Every structure is written in structure tokens, then in C-alpha cells.
Amino acid sequence: MRNFISVKDVPNINDLVKKALAYKSDPLKHADIGKNRRIGLLFLNPSMRTRLSTQIAAQNLGMEPIVFNVGQEGWALEFEEEAIMSGSTVEHVKDAAPVMGKYFDVLCVRTFPSLKNREDDYSELFIKQFIKYSGVPVVSLESATLHPLQSLTDIITITEDLNRPNPKIVLTWAPHVKPLPQCVANSFSQWINAWGQANFVITHPEDYDLDEQFTKGAIITHNQEDALKNADFVYVKNWSTYNDYGRIYSNDPEWMLTNEKLAITNDAKVMHCLPVRRNVELSDEILDGPSSIITRQASNRVWAAQAVLAEILQSNGLAK
Numbered sequence: 001m002r003n004f005i006s007v008k009d010v011p012n013i014n015d016l017v018k019k020a021l022a023y024k025s026d027p028l029k030h031a032d033i034g035k036n037r038r039i040g041l042l043f044l045n046p047s048m049r050t051r052l053s054t055q056i057a058a059q060n061l062g063m064e065p066i067v068f069n070v071g072q073e074g075w076a077l078e079f080e081e082e083a084i085m086s087g088s089t090v091e092h093v094k095d096a097a098p099v100m101g102k103y104f105d106v107l108c109v110r111t112f113p114s115l116k117n118r119e120d121d122y123s124e125l126f127i128k129q130f131i132k133y134s135g136v137p138v139v140s141l142e143s144a145t146l147h148p149l150q151s152l153t154d155i156i157t158i159t160e161d162l163n164r165p166n167p168k169i170v171l172t173w174a175p176h177v178k179p180l181p182q183c184v185a186n187s188f189s190q191w192i193n194a195w196g197q198a199n200f201v202i203t204h205p206e207d208y209d210l211d212e213q214f215t216k217g218a219i220i221t222h223n224q225e226d227a228l229k230n231a232d233f234v235y236v237k238n239w240s241t242y243n244d245y246g247r248i249y250s251n252d253p254e255w256m257l258t259n260e261k262l263a264i265t266n267d268a269k270v271m272h273c274l275p276v277r278r279n280v281e282l283s284d285e286i287l288d289g290p291s292s293i294i295t296r297q298a299s300n301r302v303w304a305a306q307a308v309l310a311e312i313l314q315s316n317g318l319a320k
Ligand code: CP
Pocket: 046, 047, 048, 049, 050, 051, 142, 150, 273, 274, 275
């Protein structure tokens, strides 16, 4: 694994899940493999879980993590090739990334979409430019279209709670007050489809279709009640529109998951990547109730990051 940008970088999902669960059982079992290796965590956008869990994961492997909030503290970066930089950007990524590649052995980058221009966002220019110019392995901490560390965490969490083969997993859209990226939903769909061990259903209001390149293979329905029947896992997430890009068409509170709706599931576990808007995206009764596995899901972010960083160290000749 040279980089970790999407599920396509992972030769075997179950092997990576096993590796993560082994770190959960024994966090310091490879406490030295990253000794004398420095990892840069670049945030062009805010984070809590990704930032903290990746730092802890790196430290568990003996690496030295350095966080740089580029979006707030760094020079404004330009990503377009041949840009005439007479506007607000101060430094080109083709100048900044090679310098970072000299400071760090591994670069991790979080960069959200603009939600203004779909073609630009879906080209994944920002993270591709870091790969092109840094000269070191790059790990996505969430990019314009995908959130692979979150999705690996989600499969780890599902694996821990599996009580029958081929579980029914439902990704349901939920209301929100502002337009959010499609990253988590795209990525979850891509990973569950690639995993191939579930009956996967996506439910959302009309006009909230996701990009087919990620959802192909899932059953898609606009009837949330039908989708929830006999579900073993319900993943709740808002996303803005993909076709008429980055908009909110519906904020229908009827789409919020409640205990009454959960009653038709197979005693489903409820998941969400966090942060969550209480009583808009998800009700208090679900978040504070016995069906929620959301806190454990978030805690598993450490083991997902640790498995990925170990893999990156080992497959790039960086492990001690
Ligand atoms: N789920 C997730 O990525 O959380 P943060 O945005 O807080 O990192």
C-alpha cells in the first residue's frame, strides 16, 4: 500500500480489519515500528475524531505526529497547475508539498469539497497534488469525495457486532440544516460494496442520489420504512445533492430515525460518523439509547488508523 486514499488501495479488507482488531486487543504490540519516523497531519478543514485518533495511532506505533492546521495557520495554498497567482493564494502545492515531504516520512491530509463545482471536487485535485508533489506516502483524513479511515472503522465496528452472515446494512439519509459533503456516504457505499458480505440498502429522498460509481451494487429506495425492515445495522448520515450539486432540497424531519422506526428492524444497531446534530439528524432517544454503537464506532477510529499506518510503514520500507 503506497497511499491510502480509497478502498482501491486495500488488497484485502478483512485482513486490514483483523489487523485493526489485533491493535485494539494489544495497542502497543508494535510500539517501535515507527520509531524515528515523523508523520505530518495537515488539516485544511476542522476535525476532532480524525485528528486525535490518528495522533494516538501514530504514537502507538512509535511515530512522532505533528499537526499543522494549514487551513487556519498556513499560507493559502494554490492547487491548479499553471495558475497565475495574483489572487488570494500565496503558495503553490508544488512548492509546499516537496518541502513537507522532506520534513515528514508520511503525510496525512484532510481537505473538504467546496460543494460549488462538482467536476472540481470529484477530480480530487487537492489530494492528488499532495501525492504528486510530496514524494512520500499520503493518507487521506477525508478528501473531497471519500472518507476511507471512517469507512474502515465502520466495517471494523460492524465486524465486532456481526451475529449472522450477510447482515442487512441500511444507509439512510437524514435531515440537516446545511449542505454537507457526500464523502461519508460515498465512502461507506464503496467499502460495503467492495467488502461484499452484506445485503446493502441505501434509502434517501428523491433527488439525493449519490454518484453511481460508489453505490453500484446496492439496492436504492426512496421508501425508508421498506429499507429499515429486518435491518441489522442502520447507518445514519446526511448528504447534500449530487446531481444539482451541493444543495438542500429537503429538510423533512420525517426522515429522522426514531425508536418507533427502529421497531421494524432486526434489533438494529445504529451508527453515525459524528459530529451529529441532535434532534435534527438523529433523535436523543436513539443517541442515548441501547441501539446506538456510535461511541464505540468513534473509538474504533484509533485502530483503523493504526492498522493503516502500520501497513504504510511496512509496505514502504519505513518500519523498524
Ligand atoms: N467522523 C469524523 O471524521 O469526525 P471529525 O470530523 O471530528 O474528524
